[in-house]
Amino acid sequence: MQTLNTQFELIRQSATVSLTDRILALKASGRQIIGLQVGDPDFGTHPAIAEAALKAMQDGQTHYGPSNGTLELRKAIAHKLQRDEGVTYDPASEILVTNGGIHAYYTAMQSVLNPGDDVLIPDPSWATHSNMATMLRGNVIRVPAPAENGFIPHFDSWLKALTPKTRVIVLNYPSNPTGAYPNREYLQQLQDFAAKNNLWIVSDEVYGSLYYGEKPTSAAAIAGAKERTLLVQSLSKSYAMTGWRVGFLAAPAQVIANALKASQNSITCVAPFIQKAAAFALTDPAIQDVTVSMRSAYAKRRELVLRLAREFESDKVIVTPSQGAFYFFLDMRPLKMSSVEICEKLLDDVGVALVPGSAFGEQGEGFARLCIAASDADVEAGFRKIVEWAEKQ
Numbered sequence: 290m291q292t293l294n295t296q297f298e299l300i301r302q303s304a305t306v307s308l309t310d311r312i313l314a315l316k317a318s319g320r321q322i323i324g325l326q327v328g329d330p331d332f333g334t335h336p337a338i339a340e341a342a343l344k345a346m347q348d349g350q351t352h353y354g355p356s357n358g359t360l361e362l363r364k365a366i367a368h369k370l371q372r373d374e375g376v377t378y379d380p381a382s383e384i385l386v387t388n389g390g391i392h393a394y395y396t397a398m399q400s401v402l403n404p405g406d407d408v409l410i411p412d413p414s415w416a417t418h419s420n421m422a423t424m425l426r427g428n429v430i431r432v433p434a435p436a437e438n439g440f441i442p443h444f445d446s447w448l449k450a451l452t453p454k455t456r457v458i459v460l461n462y463p464s465n466p467t468g469a470y471p472n473r474e475y476l477q478q479l480q481d482f483a484a485k486n487n488l489w490i491v492s493d494e495v496y497g498s499l500y501y502g503e504k505p506t507s508a509a510a511i512a513g514a515k516e517r518t519l520l521v522q523s524l525s526k527s528y529a530m531t532g533w534r535v536g537f538l539a540a541p542a543q544v545i546a547n548a549l550k551a552s553q554n555s556i557t558c559v560a561p562f563i564q565k566a567a568a569f570a571l572t573d574p575a576i577q578d579v580t581v582s583m584r585s586a587y588a589k590r591r592e593l594v595l596r597l598a599r600e601f602e603s604d605k606v607i608v609t610p611s612q613g614a615f616y617f618f619l620d621m622r623p624l625k626m627s628s629v630e631i632c633e634k635l636l637d638d639v640g641v642a643l644v645p646g647s648a649f650g651e652q653g654e655g656f657a658r659l660c661i662a663a664s665d666a667d668v669e670a671g672f673r674k675i676v677e678w679a680e681k682q
């Protein structure tokens with residue numbers, strides 16, 4: 290019998306825990322499940338964006354397009370990065386249009402990571418960050434981002450994790466699953482550390498527009514940082530366009546040249562009619578207002594969770610106010626159960642679906658991720674059920 294590629298075994302070992310099958314089985318048996326597990330906006334894509342795509346299709350934009358993306362979209366992205374992050378990118382050489390943020394991350398890592406290189410990734414973080422690094426034969430070193438420090442690594446944890454083989458730091462702020470992000474001074478310190486040790490920073494900022502306090506600073510916006518920063522962004526979360534599969538990588542020209550080869554040889558290009566709609570979404574002033582109103586809706590739900598948390602004053606479900614994204618990383622360690630056990634019981638006993646914190650790394654053990662990209666009613670009912678259940682354990 291032929292042997293399978295061992296890198297998939299590496300991924301299996303670090304496998305993310307998924308309760309999807311269990312949720313589907315329960316739903317099929319007629320159980321009502323409050324789904325607070327999926328990180329997908331509950332808003333529809335704005336109809337004007339869909340119309341732009343439809344018109345482009347009718348106009349014949351249904352063939353192959355340029356592999357780095359249409360110039361129109363690359364210009365729109367450069368405009369957006371200047372407008373929102375205050376960073377200047379050359380649409381001709383420093384931007385690659387990708388199949389969502391996940392593909393931007395993939396091409397970024399393909400471009401700078403050599404097999405055997407060490408990659409520093411905070412723990413907890415979105416599983417794809419470490420899975421992809423492992424698939425590319427990188428050696429992942431997790432940097433603890435403890436709840437007690439607001440889910441941001443203590444700075445000396447970076448120093449401790451550094452080895453002579455370290456090549457890349459992966460950041461994701463605002464974070465999935467914690468919603469945390471550091472201040473500008475911290476990012477400056479991290480960029481200085483990267484410069485001193487000749488490291489790339491891959492910064493996944495797909496939640497960059499979802500914040501509830503001061504706007505987070507892009508890692509690329511730190512003085513002198515652009516030359517070593519690979520910026521991953523996407524329209525998925527900020528424009529409620531997850532199914533459109535469009536995002537981008539903004540990085541130094543030499544990186545984009547590499548990433549383009551990686552992209553060309555895997556996806557050819559992003560569908561031109563999708564790119565047309567994406568360019569419209571990024572630049573149309575009315576659509577920017579829509580993104581602000583979605584943020585306000587998430588902010589209201591976030592307030593709702595915080596109000597309920599204050600009312601309950603539970604010492605079994607500890608709520609750290611999230612600063613951004615649409616998640617809460619609930620600290621349920623006082624229950625002394627594993628994350629998987631907690632989520633399985635919540636599902637079976639009270640029909641609420643969350644993601645086990647351990648899916649995001651060792652530091653997530655005892656936690657569960659709650660997503661507020663669901664209706665106000667589901668967020669409220671779901672959170673009440675979680676706390677009432679926890680109090681009975």
Ligand SMILES: Cc1ncc(COP(=O)(O)O)c(C=O)c1O
Nearest residue numbers: 328389390391415465495523525
């Ligand atoms: C941190 C993070 N990065 C990237 C992605 C991928 O998003 P996209 O739909 O743009 O591929 C996700 C999706 O959940 C995410 O949470």
